Amino acid sequence: MKEWTFEATIDRITWLTDQVNEALESLNCPMKAQMQIDVAIDELLANIASYAYAPNKGDVTVRFDFDEESRMASISFIDTGVPYDPLRKPDPDVTLQAQEREVGGLGIFLVKKTMDDMLYARKDGRNILTIRKRI
Numbered sequence: 001m002k003e004w005t006f007e008a009t010i011d012r013i014t015w016l017t018d019q020v021n022e023a024l025e026s027l028n029c030p031m032k033a034q035m036q037i038d039v040a041i042d043e044l045l046a047n048i049a050s051y052a053y054a055p056n057k058g059d060v061t062v063r064f065d066f067d068e069e070s071r072m073a074s075i076s077f078i079d080t081g082v083p084y085d086p087l088r089k090p091d092p093d094v095t096l097q098a099q100e101r102e103v104g105g106l107g108i109f110l111v112k113k114t115m116d117d118m119l120y121a122r123k124d125g126r127n128i129l130t131i132r133k134r135i
Helices: 010-026 031-052 107-113
Strands: 003-006 058-066 072-079 117-123 126-134
Touching: 003 010, 010 031, 010 058, 031 058, 031 072, 031 107, 031 126
Parallel strands: none
Antiparallel strands: 003 058, 058 072, 072 126, 117 126
């Protein structure tokens, strides 16, 4: 397991993506799965940076774990910001034209569709959002 704790800011997305990519490359992760994970990291960290502590700032802990037997990579985003379960938000109606859709929700929808699993828990005052991808 690898773990990083840092201030949840937009400018840390590239740094975090680089850290996770280094771990994924050492596991011979296929490029398609790596790119899908990169998009998920971008979306989830951007949401935490923008909304979890607004208007203030706070820390996020990101844990990367890998199960060799199932070839499942797990990445958990843990923050102490406002309680928010993105899985409870209804998926956007992607059959509508972009200008007819409500604003927001498309990024989380994309993450849900590209990951094998996405879990949320609120525990001990912390949001814990975990994405899992078989590589």
